[in-house]
Amino acid sequence: MLPKPNTNFTLPSLYDDLELDCRLYFPRVKTVSHEENHVGGCAIFAHPYAPLGGCYDDPVVHSVGSVLLRHGFVLATFNFRGAEKSAGRTSWSGKAELGDYVSVYAFMLAFINEGGVVDNILNADDNATSNLLPTLLLGGYSYGSMIAAHLPDIGVVLRILQHAKVGSAEHEIKNRAHELAQAFLGYCEVQQQRGRSNLKSLPAEVLQTSGATFGGYESPTAAHRISREGSRRSIDPERVRQSVDRVRRKLGSRSYSTGAHSSASAEATTPPEVVPKLMILLVSPLQGPVSSFATVFTKLKFERRDPKATAARDAPVMDTDVMLSSNHSLIVFGTDDRFTSPRKVSNWCQSLKARPGSMMDFREIVRAGHFWHDPGLESQMTGAVAEWLKSVH
Structure with missing residues (x-):
């Protein structure tokens, strides 16, 4: 099971500004670079x-x-819209949920492009990382895998970030990425000092990095708009700002600036330069009648409900088969899945792997169902994921 998240935070959906509940988990920083099991990167799993x-x-x-x-x-x-504390309700088309996922996708790209983040996730110094790129893994389980399989090309999301206007959802996403990057850098310094056995010199509160909460929006206009769109929580902007500043002071270090990220500084930020390598992980993907029903027979494409929002309308539809075969991808499913069609999934996987130059792989777990209730079969699934990660590193 996952530990307690290092941060809980909220993001506005790029589809329609609905507020989404999110969590961020930081890996334990290694004291030796390039350990056998260390991949280095960021991941989203839906x-x-x-x-x-x-x-x-x-x-x-x-x-x-x-x-x-x-x-x-x-x-x-x-949480997609309608799940737990995320605002709104589940849509029939899947388009809104695709926008939800793209919001987290954009957040991760902005996070990766914050100064110092790449060096820490790759676990190396500036010289060692000069010719390396981090990985961004896009994944999901069941319905989450269906949404992940229809995400837009990375260039589309980078353009949205580059053209973010003050008060827009994408601008608020960039602000949140800045805040949490500072928390991550402070966390890394604490972990590195743990490795150097300097714990006695650190205040006790700095060592307790789990559970910090980040919320609220820098632009009053954005805060009002996002709240009006159906947020399930009431946010006191001043209380949130004080909380963020308190966490920054606890996690901040001498090496990294933890000052406030104003709108002016956000506008002056250079466009993202780090374009990570994509990896895709789909667990128990939906094929056949179930996937058609879940999206009411529509072709999933990233769209934005507001026609004045940063353009995504003219973005080319990313063919799922091309995306999976042209990036390191893994599909894991069970032969006894009663929620979808294992035969169709198997045929689809084999056709993807047979494509010229395909980087896609799959694992078929005998006797496993859709929900992975059997601990032994679930361990086979997670073992397949671990083997794949090491094989493509």
Whole structure:
């Protein structure tokens, strides 16, 4: 199971500004670079269908997330709209949930592009990382895997970040990434001092880095708009700002600035320069009638409800098969899955792997069902994920 998250935070959905509940988990910083099991990167893993109880506390999300955390990933999980404390309701088309996922996708790209983050997730110094790129793993289980399989190309999301206007959802996402990057850098320094046995010189409160909460929005206009769109929580902006400043002081270090991230500084920020390598992980993907029903027979494409929002309308549809075969991808499913069609999933996987130059792989777990209730079969699934991570590193 996953440990307590290092931070709980909220993001506005790029689809329509609804507020999403999110969590961020930091891996234990290694004292030796390039350990055998260390991959280095960021990962997002999405949960199953909310009306059937899916949320970021799903057991499969926890078991797969634990594997990713052990392999050095900074892990984000989140609740789609209508799940737990995220605002709104589950849509029939899946388009709104796709926008929810893209919000976390954009957050992770902005997080990676904050100064100092890449060096720490790659676990090396500036010289060692000069020719290396971090990994961004996009994944999901069941319904979450269906949404993850239809995400837009990374260039589309980077352009949204580059053209963020003050008060927009994307601008608030960048602000949140800045805040949490500072928390991550402070956490890394604490962990590195742990490795150097300097714990006695650190205040006790600095060592307690788990459970910090980040919320609220820098722009009053954005805060009002997002609240009006159906947020389930009432946020006192001043209380939140004081909380953020308190966490910054606890986690801040001499090496990294933890000053306030004003709108002016956000506008002056240079466009993201780090374009991570993508990896894709789908667990128990939906194929056949179930996936068609879940999206009411529509072609999933990232859209924004507000026609004035940063353009995504003209973004090309990313073909799922091309995305999976052109990036390091893994699909894991069970032969006894009664929630979808194992035969269709198997045929689909074999056709993807047979594509020229394909980097896709799959694991078929005999006797495993959709929900992975059998501990022995679930361990086979997580073992397959771990083996794949080491094989593509």
